[in-house]
Every structure is written in structure tokens, then in C-alpha cells.
Amino acid sequence: MIQITDVLGHSHDSKLSSRLHDLSHQNKVEYIVLDHPNLQRRRFRVKTDRGTDCAISISRETRLTNGAVLLLESDRAIVVKMSKDRWLSLKPNDIPSAIELGYFAGNMHWRVKFKDECLHIALESPEDIYLDRLKDFFIQGKIVRANHD
Amino acid sequence: MRTCQDPSINSTLHAAMNRQTLSNGPARVGIGGPVGSGKTALIEQLIPIFSNRGNEIAVITNDLVTREDAKRLQQSGLLASERVVAVEAGACPHTVIREDPTLNMQAAELLERKFENLEVVLIESGGDNLASTFSLDLVDYWMFVIDTSEGDDIPRKRGPGIVQSDLLVINKVDLAPYVGADINLMVKEGQEVRDGKPLALTNCKTGAGIQEVADHIINNVLFS
Ligand SMILES: Nc1nc2c(ncn2[C@@H]2O[C@H](COP(=O)(O)OP(=O)(O)OP(=O)(O)O)[C@@H](O)[C@H]2O)c(=O)[nH]1
Ligand SMILES: [Mg+2]
Numbered sequence: 479m480i481q482i483t484d485v486l487g488h489s490h491d492s493k494l495s496s497r498l499h500d501l502s503h504q505n506k507v508e509y510i511v512l513d514h515p516n517l518q519r520r521r522f523r524v525k526t527d528r529g530t531d532c533a534i535s536i537s538r539e540t541r542l543t544n545g546a547v548l549l550l551e552s553d554r555a556i557v558v559k560m561s562k563d564r565w566l567s568l569k570p571n572d573i574p575s576a577i578e579l580g581y582f583a584g585n586m587h588w589r590v591k592f593k594d595e596c597l598h599i600a601l602e603s604p605e606d607i608y609l610d611r612l613k614d615f616f617i618q619g620k621i622v623r624a625n626h627d
Numbered sequence: 628m629r630t631c632q633d634p635s636i637n638s639t640l641h642a643a644m645n646r647q648t649l650s651n652g653p654a655r656v657g658i659g660g661p662v663g664s665g666k667t668a669l670i671e672q673l674i675p676i677f678s679n680r681g682n683e684i685a686v687i688t689n690d691l692v693t694r695e696d697a698k699r700l701q702q703s704g705l706l707a708s709e710r711v712v713a714v715e716a717g718a719c720p721h722t723v724i725r726e727d728p729t730l731n732m733q734a735a736e737l738l739e740r741k742f743e744n745l746e747v748v749l750i751e752s753g754g755d756n757l758a759s760t761f762s763l764d765l766v767d768y769w770m771f772v773i774d775t776s777e778g779d780d781i782p783r784k785r786g787p788g789i790v791q792s793d794l795l796v797i798n799k800v801d802l803a804p805y806v807g808a809d810i811n812l813m814v815k816e817g818q819e820v821r822d823g824k825p826l827a828l829t830n831c832k833t834g835a836g837i838q839e840v841a842d843h844i845i846n847n848v849l850f851s
Contacts, residue, residue, distance in 0.1 A: 479850065483650045515791075518763035521654055523847045533850040537651045587725075587787075603790045604822060610785070 479531045482548045482556070489545040489557055498547065501555045509559040510548070514589070515602050517542050517560055526556055564601040566608050567624040568615075575620035586611065596624045653683075653745040654848035655735055657724060657761035657769030659788055662754030664774045665798040667696045668831035669840070670749055674705040676841040682746045682849065685710040685738045687731060689723055689753040696751060712738060720753030721760075728765035735765075746849065757786025768848045770840070774799035779808040782817035789817070794843050795826035800835070 487494050501507050508526035516522075519542070521535040534548070544560035570576035579597055583590050588608075589600040599608060615621045658666045670686060677684045684706060688696040690713060697713035700706070712734045716723045723730050735748050750766060752759060761769040771792035773781050776799055782789055789795055795817055803810050810828065817826045825843060829836035845851065 481850070515763065519767060520651070521767035521848050523850065535651050535850075603787075604820075607785055607790060607820075 479533050480549065480556070482532055482534045483536060484548075485536060485540055485542065486547045486550055488543065489547055491547075494547050494550060497550060498555055498557070501550075501553075506553055507555045507557060509557055511559050511561050512542065513561045513602070514563055514600065517544075517558075530556070532556065564605070565626040566599045566601055566605060567596050567626045568599070568612070568621045569596045569624040570621050571619060575615070579615060579621055582612075582615075598626060652739050653685075653748050654768065654844070655748045655750060655766045656844055656848065657750045657752065657766035658772060659724065659752040659755065659759050659761060659769060659792070660772035660796075661756065661777060664754070664772045664777065665829075665831045666751050666754070666772050667699060669772055669796065669798065669829065669837070670700065670751060671703060671705060672829075672831050672834050672837040673749065673841055673844075676838065677747055678706070680845075683742060683744050684747045684749065685712070685742060685745055687712050687714055687734045687738070687748060687750045689714050689716045689720055689731065689751060691716055691720065691753055710738070710742065716753045720755045721758070724750070724752045724765060725760055725762045728762050731765055747844070757781070757784060757788050760787050760791050768793050768844060770794040770796050770843075772796040772798050775803040775808040775810060775813065776806045778806075779803075779810070779813045782813050782820060785820045790820050790822075793824065793847065794840065795821060795824070796829055796840060797826060798829045798831055800828050801830045801832060 489495060489498055498507060508528045508530055510524055510526050510532065520538055520540065524532050524534065526532060536542070542558050544558065546558040547555065548558065549556035568579065570579050583597060583599060589602070591598045601608060612621070658669060660666055674684060686700055688700065688711065690696055694713040697711050700711045701708035714723060714730045714734050731750055738748055739745055769792055771788040773789070775797065797810070797813055797817065800810060814826065827836055827839045827843070829840060
């Protein structure tokens, strides 16, 4: 188990980037892949993509970000990588449906973004859980699925 | 002669090691779940386990408008009464653990300042519905406590508390036969909706299953 109590910096920091670059050529950079919700954690146990067991306990004022460098040694670096958000994209069929969908998503505390006449919901649990909750919207023809991007 | 077999030495050693481990303050652990599912009872069972390991502990309770749970813990004699702090949540218990956890964060900071060797802060949410979840700004790890007498269809109802919690605790296993709840079904459906995250079965009257709950906390946020 490796204990990590500080964020050393960001992978783009000039002080760190050249060493990281060298290590990555030697295949010695390990990643901790976190999704959006888990990026908020300060104290947790996690494995890198190579299986190294890490015990992270950073201060409450610190935040993990995509590219945060947690370890930089001569033969190993550990860097945080944010996994891509998965989105459920919905297109409302008319304005009343759009209002209702927006109200509903807010009520469910879903993380959303608006783009191209669609509501995009960030999936933080399996997709069918969201589809289940939205069943009536689909049955009543108020929304249809759309493509993200 | 005191040897390492002496539990008091072991726990002192352990505490010293933990203090090294626990830089950046104590672990904050959230305990949520519906009204009466056994959150306070679980805390009452967990306290001695941590005390015996030499882990300094404190508790924050969230009641709606009273301090019942805090009083109950203070009077239990399980830990010094100044280690129990009550936050009155007002009408919406989930607000103070998710949307605006400021009051709970202040309570935790107060305890951390007052007890500098504190290693675990347990935060009990006021009893709520299946939708309540903890902000990861407030806690490092959180569990959701349901009980068999609420009905064995609770896991498949897939409330956010059941799906998203780090640990799902199914309590009151002793009552299952009396209410016709199928525990195996609860476990199976719980596992199906939780994407590999663990669940534990407990009886807070006898202490069965509590060590497993403690081990999850120890492993995930105390690291030893
Ligand atoms: N039979 C049985 N009773 C239990 C168990 N755990 C808790 N209880 C009882 O269930 C009742 C509620 O327990 P609490 O610990 O107060 O529940 P709680 O979740 O803290 O309740 P609120 O804070 O009011 O939401 C009490 O009468 C407990 O004695 C259990 O495992 N088995
Ligand atoms: Mg209680």
C-alpha cells in the first residue's frame, strides 16, 4: 500500500511535466481513473490501472483534478485521470414537455447540461436506473433519446 | 510485566501508528437510511470496536428538531458526552448532508480542533427516505442502513441511497422471519443494483455482522 497525503502538482506543471514525460516513455506512469463523483473524495482506498494499492488522504482544502500528480519517484509516477462522463441525451417534443423534464431532473438532483435543444444527463449510476425513472415521459411521448455530441 | 499481549499496549501502539496514518485529519463516515432502520443502534455497536482498537472516535447526530439521538449516545456511557455533537437539521434531513452540509462540516471541524488525536467521526443523518445521499464534500465514506422489516422489495426499488452508498447495511436480520422478508432475495437484488459495491447483514441487538461493517470502514478510510 502506498500512502498519498499531498497533491504534488499538475501533469502540465513545467516542474513536473518533463520528468513525467521521461517516465511515460519508460512505461512507468500509473493512472488512478476516477469518475466525476469520485473525484470529490479526499480520503479513500483505490488501485491504479496497474493494480498498485493506494491509500489517499489529502487535506480537506485540496481537490483532486484530472492530471493531479500524486507520486513522482525515479521509477514510478501516479497520476489521476478523470474517466469520460457518460451522458443520457433527451430531446423534448414540445415546450411543456421540456419544462416538465427540466423540473423533474432538478428534483432528482441529476447533474445536467443543456445543448442543442436537448437535456443531457450525466450518468452516475447504471443507465437503466435513469430510464426507469423517465418511463412515463417516454410512454407519453414527451421525450425521445438523442445523440450526445 | 507488560508484554505485547497486553491489549492496552497493543491499542496504544495501534493508536500511535494510526496517528501517523491519519495525516490530514480524521476520517468522516456518514450513516444514512430511513427512520428507525437502526442507524443509532449501529453506531452504538461500532463505538466499542473502534475504542478497543485504540481509535479515538466522535459522533455527530442530525435530528429534525430535537437532540434525542445525541442524548441517547451521551447517556449510553460508550463515549465521553463531549464527543457527541447534535446538529438540528430542520425539516429536510437530506439538505444538511447533501445540498448544504455546512452545519455538519462545522461540527466536524469543531470536534477535530477539540480532540487533536481524533481518528473517526461518525455522522448520523436524520431518518429520511430512500433518496438521501451524502455529499462527498462532507464524508469520505458512507453507508445506507435499511432493515428487513421495511419489506424485502426495498433493494430493487433502487433508491439513490441504496445504489450509490459505499456500503449497504441490511439490519434487523433477526426480524426477517416475523415479517416474511426473504433475506437472500434482498442480498441478491441489492448486489444486482449496486454494481459490485459491498453490502453487509447485521443484527444490532446481538452485534452480529458489525465487525464486518467496521472492517469496511477500517480498510477504506483508516487504512489499517
Ligand atoms: N430486533 C431488532 N431491533 C433493532 C435492531 N437494530 C435496531 N433495532 C431497534 O429499532 C429501533 C430503532 O433503532 P434506532 O437505532 O433508533 O434507529 P435509527 O435509524 O437511529 O432511527 P432514527 O434516528 O429515528 O431515524 C429501536 O427500538 C432499536 O432498538 C436489530 O438489529 N434488531
Ligand atoms: Mg437515530
